[in-house]
Amino acid sequence: MHPETLAIRSTMLEDHNFGAVVPPLYLTTTFERNPDGSVRPYVYSRAEAPNRHLLEKSLALLEGGAVAYAFASGQAATFAVLQALGAGTHVIAPDDAYYGSLVLMQDTLADWGLEVSRVNMTDPANVKRAIQPNTKLIWVETPSNPRLQVTDIAAMAQIAHEIGAICAVDNTWATPILQSPLALGADIVMHSTTKYLSGHSDVLGGALILREQGTWASKIHAIQKVGGAVPSPFDCWLVARGIRTLPLRVKAQTESAMKLATFLHEHPAIEVVHYPGLSSHPGHLVASQQMRLFGAMLSVQVKGGETEALAVTSRLKLFTHATSLGGVESLVEHRRSSEGPTSQSPANLLRISVGLEHIADLIEDWAQALL
Ligand SMILES: *Cc1c(COP(=O)(O)O)cnc(C)c1O
Numbered sequence: 001m002h003p004e005t006l007a008i009r010s011t012m013l014e015d016h017n018f019g020a021v022v023p024p025l026y027l028t029t030t031f032e033r034n035p036d037g038s039v040r041p042y043v044y045s046r047a048e049a050p051n052r053h054l055l056e057k058s059l060a061l062l063e064g065g066a067v068a069y070a071f072a073s074g075q076a077a078t079f080a081v082l083q084a085l086g087a088g089t090h091v092i093a094p095d096d097a098y099y100g101s102l103v104l105m106q107d108t109l110a111d112w113g114l115e116v117s118r119v120n121m122t123d124p125a126n127v128k129r130a131i132q133p134n135t136k137l138i139w140v141e142t143p144s145n146p147r148l149q150v151t152d153i154a155a156m157a158q159i160a161h162e163i164g165a166i167c168a169v170d171n172t173w174a175t176p177i178l179q180s181p182l183a184l185g186a187d188i189v190m191h192s193t194t195k196y197l198s199g200h201s202d203v204l205g206g207a208l209i210l211r212e213q214g215t216w217a218s219k220i221h222a223i224q225k226v227g228g229a230v231p232s233p234f235d236c237w238l239v240a241r242g243i244r245t246l247p248l249r250v251k252a253q254t255e256s257a258m259k260l261a262t263f264l265h266e267h268p269a270i271e272v273v274h275y276p277g278l279s280s281h282p283g284h285l286v287a288s289q290q291m292r293l294f295g296a297m298l299s300v301q302v303k304g305g306e307t308e309a310l311a312v313t314s315r316l317k318l319f320t321h322a323t324s325l326g327g328v329e330s331l332v333e334h335r336r337s338s339e340g341p342t343s344q345s346p347a348n349l350l351r352i353s354v355g356l357e358h359i360a361d362l363i364e365d366w367a368q369a370l371l
Contacts (some may be wrong), residue, residue: 003062003177004247005084009238010058011022013050014074025237026050039169042254044328047225051236056207058243059197062176065209067217069224074172074192075100076229077206079108081137081168081188082365083227088113089099089136094121094151098192105139121151127159135163140186141170142179144289146299146335146351148274150283153290156167157185166216166251172196172326177250178292182211195326196296198242199249205231205239249328250358253296256362257354262297263363269370270346285353296354297325306347310334311349315369321369330362 001009013023026049031042039279042048059068071077079103085091093105095118105116117130121140138160142151152167168188169181175196181189193198193205210217224230231239248276261275276287277294287294302309312332313321319332331353335345354362 004053005159006061007058007246010061011054011243011297013054014304016099019247023051023054023240025321032162037353040300045233046194046228046230047100049102049230049233049236051233051240052231055231055236055240055243057189058071058240059193059207059209061208062243063171064176064180065181065189065211066213067221068207068209068222068360070239071206071208071224072108072235073204074098074190074194074206075104077190077208078170079104079229080208080220080223081139082109082114083223084216085114085136088134090115090132090134090170091137091139092116092127092135092145092147093118093139094141095119095344096147097139097141099143099343100171101139101141101170109359120149122149122286124155124159124326126151127156131159131163136164136165139170140167141180143173143276143283143292143295143297145173145297146274146345146349148276148281148283149298150276150281150287150298152286153179153181153184153186153246157187159177159297161185172288173297174291174295175246177247178254178295182209185291186215186263193239194324195244196250196285197246197326198239199246199327200238200242201324201327201329203235203242205235227242228336234358250296251355253354254293256356257296257298257352257358258294259359260352260354260362264298264300264366267370269303271301271303274301294328297353299349299351301346301348304348306336309348309350310337312369316365317369318357318365319352325351327353328356330355330357 029045055069066127092139119126157167166187172192189209191207265273319330333351336343
C-alpha cells in the first residue's frame with residue numbers, strides 16, 4: 001500500500017461494540033481477566049494499551065520496521081536508546097543535532113559513563129576516525145537541526161555494522177514520508193511525534209521503530225514498559241489522528257518550503273539559506289539520493305548579525321516566533337537564544353518551519369520583514 005493509504009487505514013480500529021469509524025479512546029488503566037483467570041491481550045496500561053498499540057502498529061508500517069514503541073516525548077525515546085546501551089559505552093554523534101539529544105548524551109548520561117564523540121558526519125571519514133573499541137552506537141540526524149546538514153545514512157549504517165555497533169537515525173524532520181532510514185540499513189528510527197506526525201502542535205510524543213525483533217527490541221521494550229515513560233491514551237489518539245493527514249501535509253509544506261528557500265536565497269538581506277533542496281547546498285546530492293523530497297524545514301543566516309535576526313522575527317507577522325516545528329502554522333525561531341549559553345548555533349541564524357498557509361502570503365511576509 002502507498003503511504004497515503006497506510007496513514008489512514010493503519011490508524012483505524014474495528015469497533016465491535018458500536019462500529020465506531022474513528023477509534024474509541026480507551027481511558028482505562030486496567031483490564032478485566034477472563035472468567036478462568038487467564039489474562040486478555042491487555043492487562044495494565046503502562047505495559048500495553050489499545051490506543052498505544054494502534055499507534056505503534058501504524059508507525060512500524062510507515063517506517064517499514066518490525067516493531068515500534070511509543071514514548072511520552074521524543075526525548076524519552078532517545079533516552080531509551082541510550083539506556084539500552086548500558087554503562088561505559090561510546091557513542092558517535094553529529095556536531096550539528098537537536099540540542100536536547102546532545103544534552104542527554106553529554107550531560108545527563110555522563111555520570112553513567114557514556115562517552116560521546118561529536119563529529120561532522122557529512123564526511124564518513126570523520127566518523128571512521130572517531131571509532132573506539134567501546135563504540136556501540138552511531139547516532140544520525142539528517143537533515144540536522146538547525147543547519148540542515150545531510151548525512152549519508154547507508155554509509156553510517158555500514159560503518160556501524162562493520163564494528164558490531166548499531167545505527168540509529170532521528171527521522172523527525174524528514175518524516176517516514178520523505179525518508180526511510182531502515183530501508184537504507186539503519187537499525188533504529190527515532191521520532192519526536194510532537195512534530196510532523198501529530199502535526200498540530202498540541203501533543204508531545206516520541207517513538208522508536210526497529211528494523212528487527214531481537215536483543216535491542218527486547219531491551220527497549222523493557223525500558224518502555226518498566227521505565228514507564230509512556231504516552232497517555234489521548235496522546236496516542238491525537239498522534240494517530242495526525243498521521244492520517246501526514247502525507248498530504250508534508251508534501252504541501254515541502255512544496256512551499258522550496259519556494260520560500262528559493263525566494264530567500266535570492267534576497268540581498270540574506271547571507272545564506274540552509275535548505276537541501278537548493279542545488280547550492282553541500283548536501284544536495286546525498287539528499288537527492290536518500291530523500292523523496294527535501295522537507296519543510298530551513299534555516300537562514302541574516303545579514304546584520306543577532307540584532308537584525310531578532311528584529312526580523314519581530315517584523316514577521318505570519319511566522320510566530322516560537323520553538324518547535326512541524327505544525328500547520330509557520331514558525332520562526334532564533335535558535336541561539338533558545339538553546340542558551342552553550343549553544344553553537346550562529347548568532348544570526350533563524351530556523352523556519354513552513355506551515356500550511358498560502359505560500360504567496362508567506363513570501364510576502366518575508367519580503368516586508370527583510371529590509
Ligand atoms: C523536537 C525534537 C526532538 C525532541 O522531541 P520532544 O518531543 O521535544 O522530546 C528530537 N529531535 C528532533 C530533530 C526534534 O525536532
